[in-house]
Amino acid sequence: MRIILYTGKGGVGKTSISAATAIKCAQLGHQTLVLSTDSAHSLADSLEMEIGNGVAKIADNLYAEEVNVNYELKVNWGKIQSFITEFLHRRGFDDFIAEEFAIFPGMEELFSILKLKEYEEQGRFDVAIIDCAPTGSTARMLSFPDIIEWYMERFFHLQRKIVKTIRPIAERIAKVPLPTDEVYFSMEELYQKIDGMKEILTNPEYSSVRIVFNPEKMVIKESQRILTYLNLFNFPVDAAIANRLIPDAVDNSFFSQWKDIEAQYLRLAEESFNPLPIFKVHLFHREMVGREMLQQMADEIFQDKDPSTIFFKKRPMRVQKVNNDYLLTIPLPHSDKRDLDLWVRGDELIITMKNYRRNLLLPRTISALPLKEARFEGDELKIIFGGDEYGKSSS
Numbered sequence: 001m002r003i004i005l006y007t008g009k010g011g012v013g014k015t016s017i018s019a020a021t022a023i024k025c026a027q028l029g030h031q032t033l034v035l036s037t038d039s040a041h042s043l044a045d046s047l048e049m050e051i052g053n054g055v056a057k058i059a060d061n062l063y064a065e066e067v068n069v070n071y072e073l074k075v076n077w078g079k080i081q082s083f084i085t086e087f088l089h090r091r092g093f094d095d096f097i098a099e100e101f102a103i104f105p106g107m108e109e110l111f112s113i114l115k116l117k118e119y120e121e122q123g124r125f126d127v128a129i130i131d132c133a134p135t136g137s138t139a140r141m142l143s144f145p146d147i148i149e150w151y152m153e154r155f156f157h158l159q160r161k162i163v164k165t166i167r168p169i170a171e172r173i174a175k176v177p178l179p180t181d182e183v184y185f186s187m188e189e190l191y192q193k194i195d196g197m198k199e200i201l202t203n204p205e206y207s208s209v210r211i212v213f214n215p216e217k218m219v220i221k222e223s224q225r226i227l228t229y230l231n232l233f234n235f236p237v238d239a240a241i242a243n244r245l246i247p248d249a250v251d252n253s254f255f256s257q258w259k260d261i262e263a264q265y266l267r268l269a270e271e272s273f274n275p276l277p278i279f280k281v282h283l284f285h286r287e288m289v290g291r292e293m294l295q296q297m298a299d300e301i302f303q304d305k306d307p308s309t310i311f312f313k314k315r316p317m318r319v320q321k322v323n324n325d326y327l328l329t330i331p332l333p334h335s336d337k338r339d340l341d342l343w344v345r346g347d348e349l350i351i352t353m354k355n356y357r358r359n360l361l362l363p364r365t366i367s368a369l370p371l372k373e374a375r376f377e378g379d380e381l382k383i384i385f386g387g388d389e390y391g392k393s394s395s
């Protein structure tokens with residue numbers, strides 16, 4: 001099953017483009033599912049169809065689902081949540097606050113895509129398109145598997161052993177509940193599911209994320225950030241889509257200035273997303289609702305290409321920790337170090353080389369460190385950050 005996730009800042013056009021992609025995929029004969037995980041669902045409005053509970057058939061080869069986020073949360077997290085709530089409550093937390101604390105941001109969305117594994121196993125769909133919640137929440141959702149893994153390995157395995165032997169005494173002394181076997185079992189089951197899903201989503205042979213953006217400064221900044229996150233957590237990205245471009249036909253002095261600004265931001269987008277392909281689509285004369293308009297949108301974006309194609313497979317950047325340093329590896333074929341120029345400005349890394357310019361946003365752990373060294377190894381540029389956190393290099 002081919003899996004495509006659309007992410008991007010709120011309002012950039014994720015839902016419209018997800019629906020448009022799905023329509024085109026279905027038309028090409030792929031059994032297609034478009035699934036929305038944003039609790040503020042708008043897929044049904046976009047498709048102008050009732051979706052209701054579960055998977056709804058929309059047209060030939062086309063199915064849609066708006067995941068009931070609260071239900072998925074209850075199924076996957078209910079027991080664990082009750083335990084955490086009870087734990088916090090006994091420590092004097094207000095009921096309401098305890099309940100809120102027991103839910104981590106990004107979790108609802110994560111649980112919504114756990115279904116993907118089932119669909120994958122059923123073999124019912126050829127293509128699954130995921131309309132994600134806005135970027136911030138997606139970033140947290142994607143880092144959540146790593147967080148839960150950390151807890152499982154360090155905390156829960158260890159705790160379980162201890163709890164088995166000391167529960168009766170410990171509960172009396174500590175005056176807090178200790179997790180029961182049921183809670184452990186629930187946690188373990190969830191861990192297995194999340195692990196399985198992460199394996200699917202990080203496989204570049206069939207999964208990819210696409211970043212939707214508008215040619216505006218804040219939107220592009222946020223897209224850079226999500227791209228860094230995706231790279232860090234190993235989620236393959238195969239394209240970016242620039243939406244709402246001013247149409248060529250618009251030709252008056254008011255908009256000519258906007259067009260210049262737009263061109264400038266498209267250049268920034270190219271520097272930021274290079275070497276990913278960028279697809280483009282213009283601002284339509286009205287809202288994107290109904291299958292006819294979505295069809296036009298898909299045709300403009302993908303033209304004669306199949307939207308389920310994997311448009312890019314390599315990883316644009318890798319980050320590894322080596323001793324106390326961070327090593328950033330960027331594939332840059334056919335380059336000569338003499339042409340290379342790079343500098344750090346805040347949390348941005350800017351690489352220029354002859355006509356090439358790359359603008360990367362560094363993860364915070366790295367941008368706090370000084371740039372130590374840059375060198376080419378074969379077709380790859382290796383950059384090392386390290387030394388003293390306060391800006392003085394120790395070497």
Ligand SMILES: Nc1ncnc2c1ncn2[C@@H]1O[C@H](COP(=O)(O)OP(=O)(O)O)[C@@H](O)[C@H]1O
Nearest residue numbers: 010011012013014015016244282283284287288
């Ligand atoms: N290219 C476009 N031309 C005209 N309207 C658009 C275009 N892309 C999106 N819209 C409209 O903008 C609004 C937000 O789009 P939507 O797809 O819901 O964004 P998101 O899912 O990212 O929040 C919707 O009303 C949609 O119809």
Ligand SMILES: [Mg+2]
Nearest residue numbers: 014015038042
């Ligand atoms: Mg949306």
